[in-house]
Amino acid sequence: MKKEKYFQLSQAAVEKLAAEFGTPLLVLSLKEVKKSYNVLRKYLPRVKVHYAIKANPHPEILRVMAELGSCFDVASDGEIHTLHDMGVAGSRMIYANPVKLGVGLEACRQCGVSKMTFDSASEIEKIKNKLPHATVLLRLRIDNSSAHVDLNKKFGASRENALELMLKAKEAGLDMAGIAFHVGSQTVSSDPYLYAMDIARELFEEAAAAGLHLRILDIGGGFPIPEPKVKFNLPEMLKQIAARLDEDFPETEIWAEPGRYICGTAVNLITSVVGVTERGGQPWYFLDEGLYGTFSGVLFDQWDFKLISFRESDEKVAATFAGPSCDSLDIMFRGRMTAPLEVGDLLLVPSCGAYTSASATTFNGFSKARFVVWEKVQDIAGEQPTLAK
Numbered sequence: 001m002k003k004e005k006y007f008q009l010s011q012a013a014v015e016k017l018a019a020e021f022g023t024p025l026l027v028l029s030l031k032e033v034k035k036s037y038n039v040l041r042k043y044l045p046r047v048k049v050h051y052a053i054k055a056n057p058h059p060e061i062l063r064v065m066a067e068l069g070s071c072f073d074v075a076s077d078g079e080i081h082t083l084h085d086m087g088v089a090g091s092r093m094i095y096a097n098p099v100k101l102g103v104g105l106e107a108c109r110q111c112g113v114s115k116m117t118f119d120s121a122s123e124i125e126k127i128k129n130k131l132p133h134a135t136v137l138l139r140l141r142i143d144n145s146s147a148h149v150d151l152n153k154k155f156g157a158s159r160e161n162a163l164e165l166m167l168k169a170k171e172a173g174l175d176m177a178g179i180a181f182h183v184g185s186q187t188v189s190s191d192p193y194l195y196a197m198d199i200a201r202e203l204f205e206e207a208a209a210a211g212l213h214l215r216i217l218d219i220g221g222g223f224p225i226p227e228p229k230v231k232f233n234l235p236e237m238l239k240q241i242a243a244r245l246d247e248d249f250p251e252t253e254i255w256a257e258p259g260r261y262i263c264g265t266a267v268n269l270i271t272s273v274v275g276v277t278e279r280g281g282q283p284w285y286f287l288d289e290g291l292y293g294t295f296s297g298v299l300f301d302q303w304d305f306k307l308i309s310f311r312e313s314d315e316k317v318a319a320t321f322a323g324p325s326c327d328s329l330d331i332m333f334r335g336r337m338t339a340p341l342e343v344g345d346l347l348l349v350p351s352c353g354a355y356t357s358a359s360a361t362t363f364n365g366f367s368k369a370r371f372v373v374w375e376k377v378q379d380i381a382g383e384q385p386t387l388a389k
């Protein structure tokens with residue numbers, strides 16, 4: 001198996017960038033964003049990528065994705081207007097929130113968004129009233145308890161109700177075009193996708209028998225990025241998905257909605273130790289970035305971040321890492337093994353581009369971490385990017 005390489009700063013680059021820009025600092029590699037997009041294009045050549053911008057709506061990521069020709073998955077009026085204001089046509093967006101707000105549907109009208117998902121009869125009514133010619137996909141619920149974040153607890157029509165809902169949408173005059181699913185975020189095997197495709201295949205046939213020709217399958221997001229203690233083989237996964245698409249959906253237009261995979265590995269966080277203390281015989285390290293900032297993913301995304309310290313030490317200690325705010329909830333990691341650290345030490349957190357800064361707050365008056373684009377500050381860091389595992 002060929003090892004995938006991901007964007008990771010060297011110690012020298014971390015030190016130079018921290019000295020120049022201060023910490024906490026988020027370093028975004030646009031080259032890595034492009035690489036991720038191209039990996040999906042390579043292994044899933046028939047798939048039209050719709051980047052799910054909620055994972056990281058940084059304007060530079062949106063710009064690069066727009067330039068690459070990607071389409072977008074949006075979920076709110078704000079996301080629609082952000083892209084529209086950048087010059088992205090509404091025809092390149094899918095409003096993939098099965099429960100839409102009035103202001104969201106209004107934004108669709110203003111910006112020319114006509115593709116959307118639904119999973120209930122009440123949503124058909126709402127769409128029909130605002131956008132009577134909309135192209136709609138039924139969001140199907142796929143039970144996948146193995147998913148890292150299982151979105152199917154909240155969304156999706158059941159297998160039993162699917163056909164009836166699709167026929168209802170057609171009767172309402174909507175362009176009932178296909179089926180969408182999302183197997184759950186950070187899915188590390190192709191099995192849930194293949195399982196979902198089995199059900200979709202059956203529904204395509206049942207719909208055809210009922211006089212409804214479906215032409216689009218949206219396989220959602222969920223493609224994984226490296227995570228401590230988690231093993232997977234992405235090329236193999238994608239090959240299996242592509243093979244099944246060719247076998248079961250040879251004539252169907254295929255869409256996907258990757259979020260994490262596009263932006264997750266493209267960002268490195270540099271954070272500093274700003275306080276050290278000891279409680280119950282264990283060291284506590286306070287960082288200048290916390291649960292209310294980039295590490296919000298610990299809470300909202302249940303993510304296990306990798307922390308890299310540059311201290312060489314044979315001695316390792318089990319430490320607690322806390323954020324800078326005055327809230328006692330603001331603790332990211334407990335019992336994390338590390339070399340003993342001191343105030344002023346820098347820590348590097350690779351692969352922290354997804355569901356991190358997007359859900360960060362300015363709680364307690366702490367600013368959100370500053371972003372720099374790696375390809376623009378490389379000369380300041382004095383080197384070429386290192387591609388490490």
Ligand SMILES: *Cc1c(COP(=O)(O)O)cnc(C)c1O
Binds near residue numbers: 052096182184186257
């Ligand atoms: C969040 C979301 C995505 C992106 O999921 P990832 O796991 O980040 O790839 C795609 N589609 C929908 C409908 C979503 O809600």
